[in-house]
Amino acid sequence: MATTAICWFRRDLRLADNAALAAALRGAEALVPVYVMPARCGRSEAGWLAHSLASLDAGLRKHGSQLMVRHGPAGEVLSALAGECGARTVHCTRMWSPAGLAEEHAVADALAPGRVGLVVAEGSLLVAPDAISTGAGSPYRVFTPYFRAWEGLWDGSALPGGAPEGIPAPGGTVASEPLPPVPAVAPDPTARWTPGEPGAARRLEVFIDDALAHYDEHRDLPALDATSRLSPHLAFGEISPRQVAAAVTGSGLPREVTRPFLRQLAWREFAAHVLHHHPHTLSEPLRPEFARMPWSDDPDALAAWREGRTGYPLVDAGMRQLADTGWMHNRVRLVAASLLTKHLLVPWQTGERYFAESLVDFDAASNVFNWQWVAGCGADAAPYFRIFNPTVQAKRFDPDGEYVRRWVPEVGSDEYPSPIIDHAEARERALAAYSAVRR
């Protein structure tokens, strides 16, 4: 009987530099590639996922294979599938989020003991969250020393693996459910990206050719297409961080030019490190004293923020960009999140959930980490007394108003609302609220 292996695709929707796929192919005469649909995912993520799975299926078909799709708890699905196709091993990439690890354990427990084994490979991060610690052996809470240690561990010498030469067909009669349809309500990601592995590779190439040289200088200017926009591709694993880092370091540009970009990739890994060591921060602040923060759920203010009518043009532009495209520029994410948590005192968890539902690049670790950072209650957080002035931020980072006009054409007219809250008053209120935390 042919040796059959299952490759369980998760957020590693690529063929190249996929250690789980490479391991599954080693010695297998038949390979069953499968994706188990998540019980729930955000509106924007669902749109991206549908395109990404179609792209992965097309890539597999070029090799004479095809993607199987199944619904249900991963443990049940994979143990039933292993029974159907006679597989002895299930291969997957480790997902370091608390939910990803819990799913991995559930699958390992569900597979028939002694008959089917789960083999887990790394690949979603350059440095695993538990492979890095301070001199005292504890997890990092401050980014700069983390980054120094991270750079030492990841030296750029590990080159990404290529795409497999051949993929043996599943063999037998393993049935697949249809690929998920593209949801009608989500923003259309194909307007600005090409979801899937080839689109991710192309985006990286374009970024390196057109924008990497000026990344540090321009990355805070939302009117420009000056950042990589690789975040959704990375979130779905259509490209590995190793592929990105290797291409950037191998670009021929000097280290002082490439390092600011690698530093941003390291923020992604720092967020995963913090969440791994403090899984309760998915819903609670890392700094426990912030439980005393007098947050106020204000439905009208929240609705104005979500709909981009706070009267602060940079924030409104960002929120409309998010609603329309599923993505927002990082500088604007910072200012929009700050307005919600500091000016409006709406709990960071409320904003975090809205972003989770809306972002095409939603990543639990990065989202929670950044929301807590902005609110002042997370790792390496901005000090509580640093409260962005959204008007000053707009002048500094969108000096000609080009970004704002693109998303808020009525700015400056009678149709545009006045600010939902006065900045000076909001600042005093936030400082008073934070003093309760410090007491």
Ligand SMILES: Cc1cc2nc3c(=O)[nH]c(=O)nc-3n(C[C@H](O)[C@H](O)[C@H](O)COP(=O)(O)OP(=O)(O)OC[C@H]3O[C@@H](n4cnc5c(N)ncnc54)[C@H](O)[C@@H]3O)c2cc1C
């Ligand atoms: C409130 C808030 C919520 C956020 N939620 C998410 C999220 O759910 N998913 C997500 O991927 N990013 C999130 N970010 C981080 C950041 O805004 C995006 O990663 C970035 O805007 C993506 O655009 P890019 O690919 O062009 O970034 P680039 O500037 O080209 O950076 C390259 C890569 O580095 C990583 N990166 C850059 N900045 C950060 C950062 N601050 N934190 C973590 N990783 C970073 C991303 O993977 C990004 O693709 C959030 C930031 C804020 C302030």
